[in-house]
Amino acid sequence: MIEVNNLHKSFGDHHVLKGISATFEKGKTNLIIGQSGSGKTVFLKCLLGLFEPEQGTISYDGRVYSELEPRERRDLRQEMGMVFQGSALFDSMTVEGNVMFPLDMFTKQSKSEMLDRVNFVLKRVNLVNSNQKFPSELSGGMKKRVAIARAIVMNPKYLFCDEPNSGLDPKTAILIDNLIQEITREYDITTVINSHDMNSVMEIGEKIIFLKDGFKEWEGSNMEIFKTDNEAVTNFVYSSELFKKVRQMYLEERN
Numbered sequence: 001m002i003e004v005n006n007l008h009k010s011f012g013d014h015h016v017l018k019g020i021s022a023t024f025e026k027g028k029t030n031l032i033i034g035q036s037g038s039g040k041t042v043f044l045k046c047l048l049g050l051f052e053p054e055q056g057t058i059s060y061d062g063r064v065y066s067e068l069e070p071r072e073r074r075d076l077r078q079e080m081g082m083v084f085q086g087s088a089l090f091d092s093m094t095v096e097g098n099v100m101f102p103l104d105m106f107t108k109q110s111k112s113e114m115l116d117r118v119n120f121v122l123k124r125v126n127l128v129n130s131n132q133k134f135p136s137e138l139s140g141g142m143k144k145r146v147a148i149a150r151a152i153v154m155n156p157k158y159l160f161c162d163e164p165n166s167g168l169d170p171k172t173a174i175l176i177d178n179l180i181q182e183i184t185r186e187y188d189i190t191t192v193i194n195s196h197d198m199n200s201v202m203e204i205g206e207k208i209i210f211l212k213d214g215f216k217e218w219e220g221s222n223m224e225i226f227k228t229d230n231e232a233v234t235n236f237v238y239s240s241e242l243f244k245k246v247r248q249m250y251l252e253e254r255n
C-alpha cells in the first residue's frame, strides 16, 4: 500500500502539486486522471522517488521515503517497476536482452537463473518465441508486453505505468489494461497508472484520483464516476457528446 499525505511540489514559483493526499491499495489498479498539465506525471515521478516534494510524505507499506537512508531508498527503488509511455525499450537489444536488463543490473543471478525468470515473465505476458526479436520487429501491443515483462521481472511490490495505452488501437489497449490488472491481482502489486483513456477508466479504474490544477478534485471507483455530479469530472470524462448521452441514458434507466 502507498499512502500519500499532503504532498506539495513546486518548480521555482510554479506550484504544481498543492497538498495531495491519497491511498493506493495492494492488488488494485489505481488510476490518476486529469487534464494535460494537471500534474499527473509530476505526481507519478514523486511516487517513483524521482522528484523530492517540498512538503508532505509518501509511505510505502509503512516506510516513509523522506525518512529512509540512501541505501534503504535504493532497496525500495528496486521494489518498483515502471512501464514508460511509448514502452522505452532499448532498440539495439533483443526482447530477451531488454527484459533481462534489470536482473543483470541489480542482481547477482547466474545467466541461466536470469533466463528462467525472463522466460517466465515473457510467458506470463503471452509473448513466447520472441526472445531474439528486436523492438523494430514488434507491433505496438507486443512492445507494451515486453515493457510490462521488464517492469515485473524483478518481482516488484509497486508498479507504475505512464499512459500504458498510448498509441494502441482500442482493442489492443483493453488487452494491455486487462493484462496489467491481472498481474496486479495475481502478484498483489500496488499499481498506479497515469491515464487519459476513457476505456481504461471504465475497464480497470478500481480506484480513480482526478487531479485538477494540482489539487485532488475527486476520487472514487469506475462505478462511482458514472454517477458523480462533480462538474469538473463529468466535463473531463464525458467530453464527447456520445459519452454524455450514454451516461444520461444509464442514469435515466436507473431512476
Ligand SMILES: Nc1ncnc2c1ncn2[C@@H]1O[C@H](COP(=O)(O)OP(=O)(O)OP(=O)(O)O)[C@@H](O)[C@H]1O
Pocket: 011, 014, 016, 034, 035, 036, 037, 038, 039, 040, 041, 042, 043
Ligand atoms: N521538470 C520540470 N520543471 C519545471 N516544470 C515542470 C517540470 N515537470 C513538469 N513541470 C510542470 O508541471 C506542470 C504539470 O506537468 P505534468 O507533466 O505533471 O502534467 P500532466 O498532467 O502529466 O500532463 P500530460 O497529460 O500532458 O502529460 C506543467 O505546467 C509542467 O510544465
